[in-house]
Structure formats: structure tokens, C-alpha cells
Amino acid sequence: MLRFIIRRLIITIPTILVVITITWGLIRLAPGNFYTSEKALPAAIERNIRDKYGLDRPWYEQYLKTMGQILRFDFGTSLKYEGQSVNEIIARSLPVSATVGILAYLLALIVGITVGSIAAIKQNSKWDYASMTLAMLGISIPNFVLGPILVLFFSMTLYWLPPSRWDGFPSKSVILPVITLSALYMAYIARLTRAGMLEVLRSDYIRTARSKGLSETQVVIRHALRGGLLPVVSYTGPALAFLLTGTVVVERLFVLPGLGNYFIQASLNRDEPLILGIVAFISITLLTMNLLVDIAYGYLDPRIRH
Amino acid sequence: MITRNGNLLEVRDLRTYFHTEDGTVKAVDGVTFNLRPGETLGIVGESGSGKSVTNLSIVRLIQSPPGQIVSGEVVFDGRDILRLPEAEVRRIRGRRIAMIFQDPMTSLNPFMKISRQLMEMTRLHLGYSKAQAYAHAVKMLETVGIPDAPRRVDGFPHEFSGGMRQRVMIAMALSCQPELLIADEPSSALDVTIQAQILELIKTLKQETGTSVILVTHDLGVVAGMTDDLIVMYAGKIFEQAPTRELFAVPGNPYTKGLLRSVPDPTSARGPLYQISGLPPDVAHLPPGCPFAPRCDRAEEICSKEFPPLVEVNQDHHSLCHFAKEVYAQSVARSSPSIGMRDKPELIPHPSAGKK
Known part of the structure; x- marks a missing residue:
């Protein structure tokens, strides 16, 4: 197991370097610069800026310098938020994204697994059809549509919840973003759970469990859930990584000061250090979550433990 | 109890x-x-x-x-x-x-x-x-x-x-x-x-x-x-039911006979192994008569029209066939009485033994 983890960690490093290189290349390939605006800068000032940020050096020199910094976890200072280091900005915005993300994740897991299991146990019942129709809606309605609908209903009509703003956790301002964010994951987990459970409930070892005289509840909880949830587990790791690191659309929609919102701003501003910093951070989180899922998988399924 | x-x-x-x-x-x-x-x-x-x-x-x-x-x-x-x-x-x-x-x-x-x-x-x-x-x-x-x-x-x-x-x-x-x-x-x-x-x-x-x-x-x-006892099932129905020894020695149903003939007998059987022709029927669409009729050697016109009765051919020995008594009598005639009484049913010569 330890060897497996070490091997996976070693593969992680080149993966992150590739991701960052591609991002760096994309930023450089796009026309324009962080100092370009509607008004053309005087040539002397532009030369000064290019000199200060080393933009007049050959591209490989700039690339190696950037990579060297990133490998030391020094992402530099933001080009637009003056005097603030990228690390500071991430440290400030991550808690917001993570709070909304963890809450959305828990909501998606609890509701998704419960609804999916019941749908599987009561296959082809009204409950099954109703919940799976809802899940299908959850998957097909994009969150930039769902969010405004919720705002329209709960904020603009009923005046129950704030339409945007971040008051920290716990506060009413958390509810709408969390629901909007988790809907897709909830629906997906419900469908995965149902499919997984249906397959397991038809398997021979469940028939054995029933023939032992266990009640249906015992059969489901003790024998079926574990196998039935395996497909969910492999999905939840990457899902958690995405949720934790902020989602661009939902944070934008509800004006949350999270990682995703900063990422959009940084992209619009061509704020290279901030973009690279956030991309590096998200990739590391994503790869770590994948690794954790594989470890959890080995724990849940004794057959693949070696 | x-x-x-x-x-x-x-x-x-x-x-x-x-x-x-x-x-x-x-x-x-x-x-x-x-x-x-x-x-x-x-x-x-x-x-x-x-x-x-x-x-x-x-x-x-x-x-x-x-x-x-x-x-x-x-x-x-x-x-x-x-x-x-x-x-x-x-x-x-x-x-x-x-x-x-x-x-x-x-x-x-x-x-x-x-x-x-x-x-x-x-x-x-x-x-x-x-x-x-x-x-x-x-x-x-x-x-x-x-x-x-x-x-x-x-x-x-x-x-x-x-x-x-x-x-x-x-x-x-x-x-x-x-x-x-x-x-x-x-x-x-x-x-x-x-x-x-x-x-x-x-x-x-x-x-x-x-x-x-x-x-x-x-x-x-x-x-x-x-x-001790044996039930032979076909298409959801009991075709024959008897004490094991009796069923092996004197089968009273053409299906059972077919099954017994298709067991290889290393001591005497030569040539190709017997096989019941055709496939088991589609139980969702059973014909009106005997479900085994299309594959049966003994089938006559009545078999595909009328569902066969469960006939008691001997004490504790039942067979689902229009010709149960006749099939049973044939089996009895072929096996000498001493063999029918032997303890080890596995050792009973194959009904087809020596013929092939």
C-alpha cells in the first residue's frame, strides 16, 4: 500500500508540471498583455514595464524562471492586486470556496445516496420514477439557470434569502449557493447509487443474505450498500476537489469572494502569477483527491487491496 | 416437531x-x-x-x-x-x-x-x-x-x-x-x-x-x-417422481429414459452418446399438449393436443405421460428383476447398453 502511494505521488509531480506548462503556454499565446488597455501606452513606459517583468527576455528563460518559482511554492505577487502575494489571495479566498464546497458535497452525498438507495429498493415504483425524473432535471439544468430561478423565487418573490453577498458560515447567505452548487452532484450521485444498488441487489450474495433470514433493512445496510456505493466513491473524489476549489459560475452568480471568482478576475486581467497559482493549487487538490479515492477504494473492496 | x-x-x-x-x-x-x-x-x-x-x-x-x-x-x-x-x-x-x-x-x-x-x-x-x-x-x-x-x-x-x-x-x-x-x-x-x-x-x-x-x-x-427419492422436472412440471432406485431401474417416462440414456457409461457404451433432440421449450409460450412432445421418441398425435395425465405406474411412482404404463412396462421387461433390487443404482446397466 505504501509503495502504491509513493508511486502515485511521484507520478503526480510531472502531471502538475504539464498542467502548469500548458496554462502558461495558453496565457502567452493569447494576444495582448496584462498592461494593455483601450489606450496605447507610450513606448517608453511599455519598455519599462517589459523590462521590469522580464518580458524582454527569451521565452524559455521566462518559462524556467516561472517554473522554478512554482516548484518552490512561490507564486509571486499579483499583477493587478498590488502588493498582495498570490499565496495570500488563495489563503483568503479558499475558505469561502471550501465552506460552500464542503456543504454542497455533504448535501449531495446525503440526499443523493438516500434517494438513490430508496429508488433502487423500490424499483419501478412511483417514488423511483419521481426521484429519477428529478435527478434527470438536476443533471440537465445548468447551474447558471438554476441559480437565477432560485434567486427569483426565494429572494425576489418570497424575500426569504439574500440573492447574493457573503456573510460567512453559518448564515442565510450560504443556502442558495450551496443548493445551486450541489444540485448537479446530488442528481448524479442519486443515479450512480441507484444503478450500483440495483446491480448489487440482484447479485447472488444478496440472495444468500436473504436466505439467512435477515430483514430487508439488514440486507441493504449490511450487505448491499458497500458494493452498491463503490461507483459513487470513484465519482466523489474528483467531485470533492472541484467543489472545494470553487466553482466559477456559482461564485460569480452569488458574488462570493472565493477562488473561482478570483480565477475569473485573474483571467480577465491577464494576471499571470495569480492564474498559474490557482491552476497549480486546483491541480494539486484534484490529484490528491484522486489518490485518496484510490486508497479508499482499496479499503472498501478487499479484492483489490494488493 | x-x-x-x-x-x-x-x-x-x-x-x-x-x-x-x-x-x-x-x-x-x-x-x-x-x-x-x-x-x-x-x-x-x-x-x-x-x-x-x-x-x-x-x-x-x-x-x-x-x-x-x-x-x-x-x-x-x-x-x-x-x-x-x-x-x-x-x-x-x-x-x-x-x-x-x-x-x-x-x-x-x-x-x-x-x-x-x-x-x-x-x-x-x-x-x-x-x-x-x-x-x-x-x-x-x-x-x-x-x-x-x-x-x-x-x-x-x-x-x-x-x-x-x-x-x-x-x-x-x-x-x-x-x-x-x-x-x-x-x-x-x-x-x-x-x-x-x-x-x-x-x-x-x-x-x-x-x-x-x-x-x-x-x-x-x-x-x-x-x-432416497427423485423428481424429474421439465418445463415447470414434475414429469416423473419415484424412489431413486426404482426411477433409475424402471423409468416410466420417455423424458427420464432419454436423460438416463444420455449419461455416458464407460463400461459398455460405444459409439456416439445418445442425446435428446431439440431444445427445452420456451416456457412463456407452451403448446397445448405435452411440453416434451416435440422432442419425444414415443409421441403420437394425442401428445401435441392434450395435456398428459399424471399416472401412478407403481406405488410411489408417478409419471406424466399419455403412455406412462406402456413405457413403464417396457422398462420392467428390459431390466431383469434381480437388477431392480440391487443396492447400488449406479451399477445398473444402461437401458441402451449393448444395443449401440
């Missing part, structure tokens, strides 16, 4: 249908038999003949929908299981009627330690404490001949071979000393050498505990040495 007419189990006119898009599949259609305490009953038939469904119906483990036990009685210990509340049936399952299934590779929970799967039985039915149940689990594994049981009890199913897993299944099934053990093709998925071991084990344990056994198989060689 209260038994009716000295029987542990009485199945009366059991009918289990499956409602599918393709029509109603009459998987079990009017099955009737008795089982006395300590007796071993064999149920033989091709795939899809309804043998497994019969047994799952006895303990009410038919998935509904699509399955449905339409009618019948399953009287166990004086009570009709089909009319008991679910909670009562659960107290019978595992505790008094235990089951072993065909594929030991998939019948054990792959995510659970063997110890937990065994302990579950005694903790549930006998109220054992964890320690008691654990000790009992080790003892049961030793009983079924698993070497190094105290260590292996904490293993997972994938760490055991097929034969060992089937031993674990048997240990689990017998942990509460059931009065009836239903073994559904217990050896079919195993290597031939392991098959013999497993059957021998069931036989020995049965003698030690006095448990009644229903042994389901498609292999006539398996039932020959193990069962």
Missing part, C-alpha cells in the same frame, strides 16, 4: 409465475411432493425446468415483481409458509431451512470477512454473543474440513478457492442446525474432484445431523448415490 402424515415438508400444487413483457412464464406449474424427516430428495432437470424456482418459492425468496407465487401450499412443520407473515418466514429462513447455492464464487459477500458472514447466522437466530458466535464460526469451519480454520476465519472470500468457498457456504448453512438443507446445484460450478468432496461432505454431515436435504442438480450421476 409437529409433522403432517409424518412429513417434514409438504408442497402442494405450487405454482410460481413470472410476469414478463414476453408473457407469463409458468416457471413452476403445479408441483407437489413430500419430504420426510432425514430424507434426501433429488430434483433433476435441464436449465429452466423450474428446479431452482421451486426451492426459492419454498422459502419465499421469489423477487416480486416480476415473480409471483400464484397458488399452492408449502407446509413446513405443520404451517403453510406461503401464508405466514414475512417476519415469521424470516425466522424459518436460515434457522430451520438453510440454503446452499450453485456458484460459491459469487454467493459469499466479497466485502465481508468469512467470520462475520458466519457469525451473522448464530447471532441473528440463536442470540449468540460475539465471542460465542466467533467460536462457533471457527468450529463450523473445522467441521466442514477447512484446514487452519482459526486463522482462515478472518479471511475474505477471494482468499479461498472455489471448493473451499462452497465448504464455507455449507458451514454457514448448517450453523443453526437446520431441519432442512436445500442445496441448489452445490457442485455444478466446481471441478470434478472437488465436486465429489463436496457431495461426500454433504452426505456425511447429513448423516451426522439428521437434516433433511433437497438436492437440486442437472447431473443424474450426482443424485444417484445420494438421494
Whole structure:
């Protein structure tokens, strides 16, 4: 197991370097610069800026310098938020994204697994059809549509919840973003759970469990859930990584000061250090979550433990 | 124990249908038999003949929908299981009627330690404490001949071979000393050498505990040495029912005769092995007459028009055929009386012996 983890960690490093290189290349390939605006800068000032940020050096020199910094976890200072280091900005915005993300994740897991299991146990019942129709809606309605609908209903009509703003956790301002964010994951987990459970409930070892005289509840909880949830587990790791690191659309929609919102701003501003910093951070989180899922998988399924 | 007419189990006119898009599949259609305490009953038939469904119906483990036990009685210990509340049936399952299934590779929970799967039985039915149940689990594994049981009890199913897993299944099934053990093709998925071991084990344990056994198989060689009575099923119906020895010696049904002829006999048979022509019928669309008629050597016009009667050809010997008496008489004529009385039914010469 330890060897497996070490091997996976070693593969992680080149993966992150590739991701960052591609991002760096994309930023450089796009026309324009962080100092370009509607008004053309005087040539002397532009030369000064290019000199200060080393933009007049050959591209490989700039690339190696950037990579060297990133490998030391020094992402530099933001080009637009003056005097603030990228690390500071991430440290400030991550808690917001993570709070909304963890809450959305828990909501998606609890509701998704419960609804999916019941749908599987009561296959082809009204409950099954109703919940799976809802899940299908959850998957097909994009969150930039769902969010405004919720705002329209709960904020603009009923005046129950704030339409945007971040008051920290716990506060009413958390509810709408969390629901909007988790809907897709909830629906997906419900469908995965149902499919997984249906397959397991038809398997021979469940028939054995029933023939032992266990009640249906015992059969489901003790024998079926574990196998039935395996497909969910492999999905939840990457899902958690995405949720934790902020989602661009939902944070934008509800004006949350999270990682995703900063990422959009940084992209619009061509704020290279901030973009690279956030991309590096998200990739590391994503790869770590994948690794954790594989470890959890080995724990849940004794057959693949070696 | 209260038994009716000295029987542990009485199945009366059991009918289990499956409602599918393709029509109603009459998987079990009017099955009737008795089982006395300590007796071993064999149920033989091709795939899809309804043998497994019969047994799952006895303990009410038919998935509904699509399955449905339409009618019948399953009287166990004086009570009709089909009319008991679910909670009562659960107290019978595992505790008094235990089951072993065909594929030991998939019948054990792959995510659970063997110890937990065994302990579950005694903790549930006998109220054992964890320690008691654990000790009992080790003892049961030793009983079924698993070497190094105290260590292996904490293993997972994938760490055991097929034969060992089937031993674990048997240990689990017998942990509460059931009065009836239903073994559904217990050896079919195993290597031939392991098959013999497993059957021998069931036989020995049965003698030690006095448990009644229903042994389901498609292999006539398996039932020959193990069962007291035999049922031959085809298309959800009992085609022939008799004491094992009698059925092997003097079959009263063309289908049974066909089955017996298609067992290879290494001592005398030469040339191609006999084979019943055609395929088992589609049970969702059975013709009006005898379901075996299209494949039967003896079939006449009446066979495809009228459903055959269940004829009593001899005491305790029934056959579902328009010509049951005639087929039976032929069998009797062919086998000399002394052979019919011999102890080892396996040694009876093949009905086709010497002819080929």
C-alpha cells in the first residue's frame, strides 16, 4: 500500500508540471498583455514595464524562471492586486470556496445516496420514477439557470434569502449557493447509487443474505450498500476537489469572494502569477483527491487491496 | 416437531409465475411432493425446468415483481409458509431451512470477512454473543474440513478457492442446525474432484445431523448415490417422481429414459452418446399438449393436443405421460428383476447398453 502511494505521488509531480506548462503556454499565446488597455501606452513606459517583468527576455528563460518559482511554492505577487502575494489571495479566498464546497458535497452525498438507495429498493415504483425524473432535471439544468430561478423565487418573490453577498458560515447567505452548487452532484450521485444498488441487489450474495433470514433493512445496510456505493466513491473524489476549489459560475452568480471568482478576475486581467497559482493549487487538490479515492477504494473492496 | 402424515415438508400444487413483457412464464406449474424427516430428495432437470424456482418459492425468496407465487401450499412443520407473515418466514429462513447455492464464487459477500458472514447466522437466530458466535464460526469451519480454520476465519472470500468457498457456504448453512438443507446445484460450478468432496461432505454431515436435504442438480450421476427419492422436472412440471432406485431401474417416462440414456457409461457404451433432440421449450409460450412432445421418441398425435395425465405406474411412482404404463412396462421387461433390487443404482446397466 505504501509503495502504491509513493508511486502515485511521484507520478503526480510531472502531471502538475504539464498542467502548469500548458496554462502558461495558453496565457502567452493569447494576444495582448496584462498592461494593455483601450489606450496605447507610450513606448517608453511599455519598455519599462517589459523590462521590469522580464518580458524582454527569451521565452524559455521566462518559462524556467516561472517554473522554478512554482516548484518552490512561490507564486509571486499579483499583477493587478498590488502588493498582495498570490499565496495570500488563495489563503483568503479558499475558505469561502471550501465552506460552500464542503456543504454542497455533504448535501449531495446525503440526499443523493438516500434517494438513490430508496429508488433502487423500490424499483419501478412511483417514488423511483419521481426521484429519477428529478435527478434527470438536476443533471440537465445548468447551474447558471438554476441559480437565477432560485434567486427569483426565494429572494425576489418570497424575500426569504439574500440573492447574493457573503456573510460567512453559518448564515442565510450560504443556502442558495450551496443548493445551486450541489444540485448537479446530488442528481448524479442519486443515479450512480441507484444503478450500483440495483446491480448489487440482484447479485447472488444478496440472495444468500436473504436466505439467512435477515430483514430487508439488514440486507441493504449490511450487505448491499458497500458494493452498491463503490461507483459513487470513484465519482466523489474528483467531485470533492472541484467543489472545494470553487466553482466559477456559482461564485460569480452569488458574488462570493472565493477562488473561482478570483480565477475569473485573474483571467480577465491577464494576471499571470495569480492564474498559474490557482491552476497549480486546483491541480494539486484534484490529484490528491484522486489518490485518496484510490486508497479508499482499496479499503472498501478487499479484492483489490494488493 | 409437529409433522403432517409424518412429513417434514409438504408442497402442494405450487405454482410460481413470472410476469414478463414476453408473457407469463409458468416457471413452476403445479408441483407437489413430500419430504420426510432425514430424507434426501433429488430434483433433476435441464436449465429452466423450474428446479431452482421451486426451492426459492419454498422459502419465499421469489423477487416480486416480476415473480409471483400464484397458488399452492408449502407446509413446513405443520404451517403453510406461503401464508405466514414475512417476519415469521424470516425466522424459518436460515434457522430451520438453510440454503446452499450453485456458484460459491459469487454467493459469499466479497466485502465481508468469512467470520462475520458466519457469525451473522448464530447471532441473528440463536442470540449468540460475539465471542460465542466467533467460536462457533471457527468450529463450523473445522467441521466442514477447512484446514487452519482459526486463522482462515478472518479471511475474505477471494482468499479461498472455489471448493473451499462452497465448504464455507455449507458451514454457514448448517450453523443453526437446520431441519432442512436445500442445496441448489452445490457442485455444478466446481471441478470434478472437488465436486465429489463436496457431495461426500454433504452426505456425511447429513448423516451426522439428521437434516433433511433437497438436492437440486442437472447431473443424474450426482443424485444417484445420494438421494432416497427423485423428481424429474421439465418445463415447470414434475414429469416423473419415484424412489431413486426404482426411477433409475424402471423409468416410466420417455423424458427420464432419454436423460438416463444420455449419461455416458464407460463400461459398455460405444459409439456416439445418445442425446435428446431439440431444445427445452420456451416456457412463456407452451403448446397445448405435452411440453416434451416435440422432442419425444414415443409421441403420437394425442401428445401435441392434450395435456398428459399424471399416472401412478407403481406405488410411489408417478409419471406424466399419455403412455406412462406402456413405457413403464417396457422398462420392467428390459431390466431383469434381480437388477431392480440391487443396492447400488449406479451399477445398473444402461437401458441402451449393448444395443449401440
